[in-house]
Amino acid sequence: xxxxxxxxxxxxxxxxxxxxxxxxxxxxxxxxxxxxxxxxxxxxxxxxxxxxxxxxxxxxxxxxxxxxxxxxxxxxxxxxxxxxxxxxxxxxxxxxxxxxxxxxxxxxxxxxxxxxxxxxxxxxxxxxxxxxxxxxxxxxxxxxxxxxxxxxxxxxxxxxxxxxxxxxxxxxxxxxxxxxxxxxxxxxxxxxxxxxxxxxxxxxxxxxxxxxxxxxxxxxxxxxxxxxxxxxxxxxxxxxxxxxxxxxxxxxxxxxxxxxxxxxxxxxxxxxxxxxxxxxx
Amino acid sequence: xxxxxxxxxxxxxxxxxxxxxxxxxxxxxxxxxxxxxxxxxxxxxxxxxxxxxxxxxxxxxxxxxxxxxxxxxxxxxxxxxxxxxxxxxxxxxxxxxxxxxxxxxxxxxxxxxxxxxxxxxxxxxxxxxxxxxxxxxxxxxxxxxxxxxxxxxxxxxxxxxxxxxxxxxxxxxxxxxxxxxxxxxxxxxxxxxxxxxxxxxxxxxxxxxxxxxxxxxxxxxxxxxxxxxxxxxxxxxxxxxxxxxxxxxxxxxxxxxxxxxxxxxxxxxxxxxxxxxxxxxxxxxxxxxxxxxxxx
Numbered sequence: 001x002x003x004x005x006x007x008x009x010x011x012x013x014x015x016x017x018x019x020x021x022x023x024x025x026x027x028x029x030x031x032x033x034x035x036x037x038x039x040x041x042x043x044x045x046x047x048x049x050x051x052x053x054x055x056x057x058x059x060x061x062x063x064x065x066x067x068x069x070x071x072x073x074x075x076x077x078x079x080x081x082x083x084x085x086x087x088x089x090x091x092x093x094x095x096x097x098x099x100x101x102x103x104x105x106x107x108x109x110x111x112x113x114x115x116x117x118x119x120x121x122x123x124x125x126x127x128x129x130x131x132x133x134x135x136x137x138x139x140x141x142x143x144x145x146x147x148x149x150x151x152x153x154x155x156x157x158x159x160x161x162x163x164x165x166x167x168x169x170x171x172x173x174x175x176x177x178x179x180x181x182x183x184x185x186x187x188x189x190x191x192x193x194x195x196x197x198x199x200x201x202x203x204x205x206x207x208x209x210x211x212x213x214x215x216x217x218x219x220x221x222x223x224x225x226x227x228x229x230x231x232x233x234x235x236x237x238x239x240x241x242x243x244x245x246x247x248x249x250x251x252x253x254x255x256x257x258x259x260x261x262x263x264x265x266x267x268x269x270x271x272x273x274x275x276x277x278x279x280x281x
Numbered sequence: 282x283x284x285x286x287x288x289x290x291x292x293x294x295x296x297x298x299x300x301x302x303x304x305x306x307x308x309x310x311x312x313x314x315x316x317x318x319x320x321x322x323x324x325x326x327x328x329x330x331x332x333x334x335x336x337x338x339x340x341x342x343x344x345x346x347x348x349x350x351x352x353x354x355x356x357x358x359x360x361x362x363x364x365x366x367x368x369x370x371x372x373x374x375x376x377x378x379x380x381x382x383x384x385x386x387x388x389x390x391x392x393x394x395x396x397x398x399x400x401x402x403x404x405x406x407x408x409x410x411x412x413x414x415x416x417x418x419x420x421x422x423x424x425x426x427x428x429x430x431x432x433x434x435x436x437x438x439x440x441x442x443x444x445x446x447x448x449x450x451x452x453x454x455x456x457x458x459x460x461x462x463x464x465x466x467x468x469x470x471x472x473x474x475x476x477x478x479x480x481x482x483x484x485x486x487x488x489x490x491x492x493x494x495x496x497x498x499x500x501x502x503x504x505x506x507x508x509x510x511x512x513x514x515x516x517x518x519x520x521x522x523x524x525x526x527x528x529x530x531x532x533x534x535x536x537x538x539x540x541x542x543x544x545x546x547x548x549x550x551x552x553x554x555x556x557x558x559x560x561x562x563x564x565x566x567x568x569x570x571x572x573x574x575x576x577x
Binding site: 134135150151 | 443455
């Protein structure tokens, strides 16, 4: 573990505010204040000074209750939402020093299409139900500038096979698939451009237990085989325990505790983490 | 101000009660301004302010307004509809323009200075001193894949055409080829995706690097766009599924015998045969006349 790892993603002081905002928003909210709503201007502080580094090939877990800001964090990193302040640097973009949040929308689109993959909790946010399963994977490849139909089909078939979607259904519409299968199509799509960073937002929530287990196995396998760095967001400590090497615990928009997953689960330091760990075990 | 300027230039044949070319000068100026912008940004759809018109929108009013804004008393006009000088839409638009301007008209592409067209680019190559005005029903190529105008504008802004590509991919998966006949989405100047109006695929390569100025007007949607002379127009194609024009091999025009033109299919109910004739009637007539001269 002591081997020096390359850092693929650095996030510094990421904050996301919904509302007018005032100079005291960040200081008057957070775990100590017990709220993420600024008492002065009623702005919702979804993320408050979040910083972390993601190493190549590792899985970083982010755990926290509903409304703690974990999904907002992921959405900001995928540029679905504009971060209010903070920096985000990808090692594969601009020598790893350019702040992705400050780039033009074209450059952000490039980062999104070439350097990122995302799997949302709701598969229909990530895939289009009225494109075929193959077409959905193709979309990601086309955004990454692959313009060869047979190459696209080969790659799509390989990915769908990998994610256990029957190839016979490659040219069917995900609108007619089960939830678990839609989720696997979404994972195939997210992997299509071989992204160095994959964002997973509550991927197993809403799936039944046996399907959950297979999706988790799949994610673990993909990480081991392809060495993709992943950010796994979940409110489920079980998922975090299985997947994550390191874990950050979030509450009211701030990171409370950050460390090796085992350490956090076995010896939680912060009171909130202790509560979280003990209430689930 | 415009009334005094124009009354001096009014040709004798023009009836009273109209400005030259029907539109008032301010409207023409608005359209010309937007034409300049369209030419400056090839393939970009420029919105324009449009007045009430003497014919219903959707009947070629986009092309008509452009023609009215650029036409002068010295121009020679040709108007075609589906390649034909004699169909209803072409005749009515030509009559309206002649009535309000008094310009000369022609059926001969090479003799015209302005050609207004619906659904075809003339077979004979056009020159740098000519302008082709196309009537456009649906200016937005992304309308196939995105219903919202706000979204499509954003997609153009970011040059995000992946959904159009997926549409073409799905087409290939479903039919084994790209099934779009007319309105084939094409990239202008390596930047903007353009709907080349419903011209057949046959005509799309003619727009690329042509010496002629092509102006596109959509009256209902109030959009103007342009392919300036010597501008690259590239139909979207995959590396292994190339863009193809329509296939007419082994067929010839029943009137003039041409084998290298875009042809209409005619069905003879008596013999049960399929017959073919040039879609560009002006070109077909010209070939026949030349053949007759040779025969004499």
